[in-house]
Each structure stands twice: as C-alpha cells, then as structure tokens.
Amino acid sequence: MEFVHYTNGQDFTNENLNLLLEKEWLNNLIVGNCQDSLNIDIDDDWILASIKNENKTELIMLYRKPWKLLMYSPTNNKSDELYQFVAKEIYKINSCLPGVNTESEIAKKFANYYCEISHQKPKLRIPMRILLLEHLAEPHLRSDVICRKATENDKVVLKQFSKDFHKEALHEEKSDEYLEESFYKNLEKDYYVLEKDGKIVAQTVSTRKLLYGKTISGVYTPKEERKKGYAYNLVYLVSKKFLDDGAKYCVLFTDDSNPISNHIYEKIGYERKVDVSDLDFV
Numbered sequence: 001m002e003f004v005h006y007t008n009g010q011d012f013t014n015e016n017l018n019l020l021l022e023k024e025w026l027n028n029l030i031v032g033n034c035q036d037s038l039n040i041d042i043d044d045d046w047i048l049a050s051i052k053n054e055n056k057t058e059l060i061m062l063y064r065k066p067w068k069l070l071m072y073s074p075t076n077n078k079s080d081e082l083y084q085f086v087a088k089e090i091y092k093i094n095s096c097l098p099g100v101n102t103e104s105e106i107a108k109k110f111a112n113y114y115c116e117i118s119h120q121k122p123k124l125r126i127p128m129r130i131l132l133l134e135h136l137a138e139p140h141l142r143s144d145v146i147c148r149k150a151t152e153n154d155k156v157v158l159k160q161f162s163k164d165f166h167k168e169a170l171h172e173e174k175s176d177e178y179l180e181e182s183f184y185k186n187l188e189k190d191y192y193v194l195e196k197d198g199k200i201v202a203q204t205v206s207t208r209k210l211l212y213g214k215t216i217s218g219v220y221t222p223k224e225e226r227k228k229g230y231a232y233n234l235v236y237l238v239s240k241k242f243l244d245d246g247a248k249y250c251v252l253f254t255d256d257s258n259p260i261s262n263h264i265y266e267k268i269g270y271e272r273k274v275d276v277s278d279l280d281f282v
Contacts, residue, residue, distance in 0.1 A: 009037025
C-alpha cells in the first residue's frame, strides 16, 4: 500500500473528486472542503491524502483544523490491515488529531488503531445517520406560515437560534463573536426561516458547496414552538425549492438517537442511508 500526501488542493481534487462524486451525498463534507481547498493555501492545518494499492484508490482522507478527520473508501475496504496502516501514516503527520467523523465501522477501526498509537481513547460524541431525499412525499403543509430567505434584520433572533442549536444538538457553547461571524457567513448561503404571524419559528441553512446536490443543516425550532409542524414545513419547502431549482438530491445529518426529528424527515421523503460516528480522541 502507498500513502499519498498532497501538498495542494488542486492535485488532491484532480485525483480524487470523481471518486468522491460517485457518492456525493455520502461525501458531502469532504466535497465541500475539497472545493474550499482550491482557493486556500494548504498548511499544517490540513491533511489531504489517499491510500493506493496497485493503482487503485482504497481510501481518501481530508482533515481541516479544527474539525475531524474525514474518510471515504471508494472500494468499501474495511480491512484491519488498511486502517492499521492508515493510523500509523496519519500519526506521523499529526500526533494529536481531535477525532474522526465517517461511516461508523470505518471510524471505529481507525480510531482504535490511532488511539493505540497516540495513547488516547475514542469517545462517541454524536451517533449520526445520513438521510437522503430524491423524491418528496405527499405534503401536509400548514397554510398559515411563510418560508423566506433570512435577512440582516433577523440577526438578533437567528444568533440566539444558532446559539441554542449548538448547545442543544452539538453540546457546544459558542461565543458572541463566533455567532456574529457565522450569521453573516450563512447569509451568503441558502439561509431560510419560517414565519408565523410575523414571528420566526424555525431556521435552516445549506452550508456546503456541492456539484449535484444540496445540504440541509442547522434545523432548529425553539422549545416553545415545537410539536406544531414548523420543522416539517420548513424542511419540506426548502427541500422542494432545491429540487425544483435543479438539485438531484438533498442530504442531511441527523442525530441517530432522536426518533422525533428522524420521523419528521422521513415524512418528507428522506431515507436512511448510512450510520456515521463522530468520535472525539481524549
């Protein structure tokens, strides 16, 4: 096996993007960051790499600080030999990875070998699943709500929504500086809200640049507005817009331990595709 370490995003993209696009919905995190790498000077905060065996790409990897290592095997190789080899090679480049985020079986194998070398322990942060939408189910929409793009006038409300989302869904406390910066970044993307009687009751944003599909993320409804169908209405309407505008699919990550949100998305037409593990190394 050969470990290939790329020093620029263009070479990494030229060699691996077509393989990633075979399952773009699965690799949406890698593809989004891959697109970013074309416009950024790659430094020690990045790892772009692949494993080749007899001219066949067995594994593609992307790490971008401060996030987790992302991995994809075009050959669906889940052998211990591969991930033991990968762990040793990645450790030579970065001996203190914060974690890994990928298909559960792959994540656990890599984590065990890497943590054995680095004298750490893998800790499951969030058990996730990837849901894919290609065809919408019959709608059951409210007639008293409005879906629209977010504007700068929504900043106070949406910064609070974002703060609460990170705390509740991701167990993270975010600073006001982060929330301010994140709000304006989201405004440049597909940032949508649902209104009822002039009041914002839900939000979602499509954050990553993909070639064929659209992501749905940051779905949030404040506690006092839940169980009223607002998340269902917003995600349905935004997903429909994306598909109507030419996206081949919509994809989202959801908390595998939350049956309520999973049921909402399944009613829209989203289908469970892959279990993913977000592992911290501690």
